[in-house]
Amino acid sequence: xxxxxxxxxxxxxxxxxxxxxxxxxxxxxxxxxxxxxxxxxxxxxxxxxxxxxxxxxxxxxxxxxxxxxxxxxxxxxxxxxxxxxxxxxxxxxxxxxxxxxxxxxxxxxxxxxxxxxxxxxxxxxxxxxxxxxxxxxxxxxxxxxxxxxxxxxxxxxxxxxxxxxxx
Numbered sequence: 001x002x003x004x005x006x007x008x009x010x011x012x013x014x015x016x017x018x019x020x021x022x023x024x025x026x027x028x029x030x031x032x033x034x035x036x037x038x039x040x041x042x043x044x045x046x047x048x049x050x051x052x053x054x055x056x057x058x059x060x061x062x063x064x065x066x067x068x069x070x071x072x073x074x075x076x077x078x079x080x081x082x083x084x085x086x087x088x089x090x091x092x093x094x095x096x097x098x099x100x101x102x103x104x105x106x107x108x109x110x111x112x113x114x115x116x117x118x119x120x121x122x123x124x125x126x127x128x129x130x131x132x133x134x135x136x137x138x139x140x141x142x143x144x145x146x147x148x149x150x151x152x153x154x155x156x157x158x159x160x161x162x163x164x165x166x167x
Contacts (some may be wrong), residue, residue: 002106019053019055019056019073023053024055027055027057030060030105031105031106032053032056032057032105032106033055033056033057034054034055034060034081037054037055037060038054039059039082039083040054040081040083041080041081042063042064042067042081042082043081043085044063045060045063046071057104057106058101058104058105059070060082061082061092061096061104062096062101062104063082064079064081064082064084064089064092064120065078065089065093065096065104067081072084075089075090078128092104116150116151116152117152117156119159120148121144121148121150121152123158124143124144124147124148125140125144125157125160125161126161127158128143129161130138136154137154137155137157137158138154138157140157141153141156141157142153144157
């Protein structure tokens with residue numbers, strides 16, 4: 001291999017690193033840097049590192065799904081060669097079928113925030129707590145129910161009182 005490739009020794013094994021520092025920074029910023037490239041044992045990632053980049057999570061996931069889809073390997077073999085569980089494989093396949101390549105991008109799982117807590121509700125809760133610092137989450141939840149006609153759990157109310165930067 002040429003001097004532009006580097007072999008990195010990782011706890012799980014070694015991996016040929018192709019990505020330039022700029023690409024690696026971009027992948028990291030996008031949440032697309034594969035945290036365990038040494039787990040990728042598929043031949044193209046070992047024999048053609050100039051194109052197949054084990055550090056590029058999207059490329060790894062796409063190739064993992066492509067092999068079984070094209071009849072080149074079984075799902076079990078793909079899971080072994082790409083270092084994922086069968087559950088992960090099927091979850092990614094469903095995401096890919098539903099959303100295309102964007103479905104393979106890492107995203108925060110679960111809800112992104114309370115569904116019922118509009119800006120108006122959050123402001124109300126914070127104002128009510130400021131006026132009565134002794135008010136409990138349960139008491140504030142009842143006040144929200146009376147005022148807005150929605151039911152929020154006391155823990156949701158308590159989380160609304162903590163700025164996101166402190167969570």
